[in-house]
Amino acid sequence: MGIVELPNLPIIQAAPLEFFVDVAREEHCRYATEICAEMESSAKVRGTGIAKRKPEYIEQKMRDGKAVIALSTDGRFAGFCYIETWSGKKFVANSGLIVAPEFRKYGLATRLKRRVFELSRELFPDAKIFGITTSHAVMKINTELGYVPVPFSEITDDDTFWNGCSSCPNYDILSRTQRKMCLCTGMLYDPNEPRNVDEEFLAQLQQHPPDNEPPRPPIDLIDNF
Numbered sequence: 001m002g003i004v005e006l007p008n009l010p011i012i013q014a015a016p017l018e019f020f021v022d023v024a025r026e027e028h029c030r031y032a033t034e035i036c037a038e039m040e041s042s043a044k045v046r047g048t049g050i051a052k053r054k055p056e057y058i059e060q061k062m063r064d065g066k067a068v069i070a071l072s073t074d075g076r077f078a079g080f081c082y083i084e085t086w087s088g089k090k091f092v093a094n095s096g097l098i099v100a101p102e103f104r105k106y107g108l109a110t111r112l113k114r115r116v117f118e119l120s121r122e123l124f125p126d127a128k129i130f131g132i133t134t135s136h137a138v139m140k141i142n143t144e145l146g147y148v149p150v151p152f153s154e155i156t157d158d159d160t161f162w163n164g165c166s167s168c169p170n171y172d173i174l175s176r177t178q179r180k181m182c183l184c185t186g187m188l189y190d191p192n193e194p195r196n197v198d199e200e201f202l203a204q205l206q207q208h209p210p211d212n213e214p215p216r217p218p219i220d221l222i223d224n225f
């Protein structure tokens with residue numbers, strides 16, 4: 001059989017990936033159930049525990065203007081993060097960061113964290129902003145925002161915050177060390193002590209192997225004929 005010549009097929013171009021990233025509003029409450037489900041399944045994949053959030057809680061954060069959402073231009077949920085205050089508003093944490101698996105590694109967590117950081121500074125200008133994480137991706141983003149690694153003694157001592165760790169498989173370490181250390185790294189941005197980006201720490205993070213994330217599923221934002 002000879003070679004069959006194929007007719008010229010039209011070139012299909014992937015639509016550019018564009019996202020809306022901004023403070024969530026009432027109209028975004030319809031994504032709350034999906035957000036909670038994604039937080040839970042991602043925590044299972046990573047083998048970490050999380051303080052389980054209910055959709056009503058996420059909805060309230062949106063109504064209060066204390067959450068940032070990312071949506072794809074075709075209206076799909078892409079990412080989320082919200083603000084939590086501790087120790088009588090002396091400390092703020094940017095919690096619940098999640099990017100939908102198909103939209104990871106497009107810089108969305110960076111955009112969400114930047115926006116929620118700006119929002120935290122607007123709403124609580126005197127508060128220290130902190131986080132605890134095992135994620136190198138999050139450590140990189142925090143470092144670029146001016147956070148520095150700190151011992152747990154420099155972040156909130158609010159029992160409610162630390163009780164949130166009780167669902168983590170590593171909670172026994174935290175308890176055994178009287179909350180002095182665990183597998184998470186504590187990171188802090190102190191508005192009274194602004195620091196330059198810790199380039200040395202950032203360089204160390206760049207060399208670290210990737211966090212344990214499953215491969216990104218194929219994207220289906222391809223334009224049809």
Ligand SMILES: CC(C)(COP(=O)(O)OP(=O)(O)OC[C@H]1O[C@@H](n2cnc3c(N)ncnc32)[C@H](O)[C@@H]1OP(=O)(O)O)[C@@H](O)C(=O)NCCC(=O)NCCS
Pocket residue numbers: 042043046096097098099100103104105106107108109110111132133134135136137138140141209210211212213
């Ligand atoms: C962690 C998570 C939020 C990152 O989201 P993302 O949108 O893929 O992150 P970005 O694309 O903005 O990447 C930010 C930086 O982290 C790096 N990064 C992203 N995923 C990474 C991974 N799995 N391992 C190591 N570094 C990673 C990126 O290369 C980028 O670094 P660069 O600026 O030097 O290029 C996302 O993977 C996720 O939702 N994971 C599950 C939930 C979770 O872990 N939340 C954090 C709890 S503290």
